[in-house]
Amino acid sequence: MLDTYSQSLTTAKTVIKVANINHYFGTGTLKKQVLFNINLEIKSGEIVIMTGPSGSGKTTLLSLMGGLRSAQEGSLKILDQEILGASKNKLTKLRRQIGYIFQAHNLMTFLTAKENVRMSLELHDKYLNQDINAKAKVMLEAVGLGDKIDYYPEDLSGGQKQRIAIARALVSHPQIVLADEPTASLDKQSGRDVVELMQKLAKEQACTILLVTHDNRILDIADRIIYMEDGKLKSDGVDVVAKVN
Numbered sequence: 001m002l003d004t005y006s007q008s009l010t011t012a013k014t015v016i017k018v019a020n021i022n023h024y025f026g027t028g029t030l031k032k033q034v035l036f037n038i039n040l041e042i043k044s045g046e047i048v049i050m051t052g053p054s055g056s057g058k059t060t061l062l063s064l065m066g067g068l069r070s071a072q073e074g075s076l077k078i079l080d081q082e083i084l085g086a087s088k089n090k091l092t093k094l095r096r097q098i099g100y101i102f103q104a105h106n107l108m109t110f111l112t113a114k115e116n117v118r119m120s121l122e123l124h125d126k127y128l129n130q131d132i133n134a135k136a137k138v139m140l141e142a143v144g145l146g147d148k149i150d151y152y153p154e155d156l157s158g159g160q161k162q163r164i165a166i167a168r169a170l171v172s173h174p175q176i177v178l179a180d181e182p183t184a185s186l187d188k189q190s191g192r193d194v195v196e197l198m199q200k201l202a203k204e205q206a207c208t209i210l211l212v213t214h215d216n217r218i219l220d221i222a223d224r225i226i227y228m229e230d231g232k233l234k235s236d237g238v239d240v241v242a243k244v245n
């Protein structure tokens with residue numbers, strides 16, 4: 001019998017479909033294949049952790065699934081749009097529907113917490129006539145920074161900065177959020193707080209999270225773990241969560 005998680009997946013919408021993807025860097029004699037025949041289907045609301053040794057291709061695959069680079073071989077559909085050979089313009093439009101959280105938080109240092117969060121709403125026409133200051137404030141309150149909305153990043157801790165990055169990624173209610181090593185620069189407790197917050201908000205918004213990490217302490221927040229080695233997908237499933245722990 002299917003468990004509740006498996007049951008919910010059978011009805012959930014597919015947000016990313018990767019089929020027979022190969023990827024190469026370099027040209028001529030320096031051409032090197034870094035992804036080999038990757039097949040994956042990611043559903044709406046799933047929290048997927050990608051893990052594996054350094055150089056195994058996690059970031060390359062994450063950047064493809066996030067529309068940060070166009071695919072070279074195979075087929076990759078993000079929110080029903082094919083990105084094989086996609087133009088820069090098509091990728092740019094697609095990226096507005098995706099939230100990004102990086103290791104180094106990538107906040108604008110000359111903008112306050114509220115301005116950093118608001119910036120991601122300014123990219124969307126649908127928010128033009130809405131009170132984006134109020135929305136940014138509500139989101140910062142949701143990540144526990146209601147009393148820091150007018151602070152600049154340099155006056156906040158690493159964990160607080162990463163929480164602003166989470167607020168910025170989620171404020172526009174994207175269907176997909178990509179996170180590359182979001183806990184790498186944080187201590188154990190801050191890292192834990194940050195991923196638990198991402199998990200809570202993603203579940204509330206039915207948002208899919210794709211997270212690349214080396215941090216074994218956070219694997220338990222995943223619904224599914226994808227393990228990569230040498231550019232290949234070695235294992236994929238909920239059962240991997242139990243094995244790794």
Ligand SMILES: Nc1ncnc2c1ncn2[C@@H]1O[C@H](COP(=O)(O)OP(=O)(O)OP(=O)(O)O)[C@@H](O)[C@H]1O
Binds near residue numbers: 025026034053059061
């Ligand atoms: N821009 C690039 N040009 C050339 N080779 C690259 C480029 N980016 C990545 N590579 C190579 O592709 C392979 C996969 O790299 P990738 O960054 O995807 O691995 P990773 O699993 O994310 O590694 P890490 O955990 O160290 O971040 C590696 O051999 C890397 O050297």
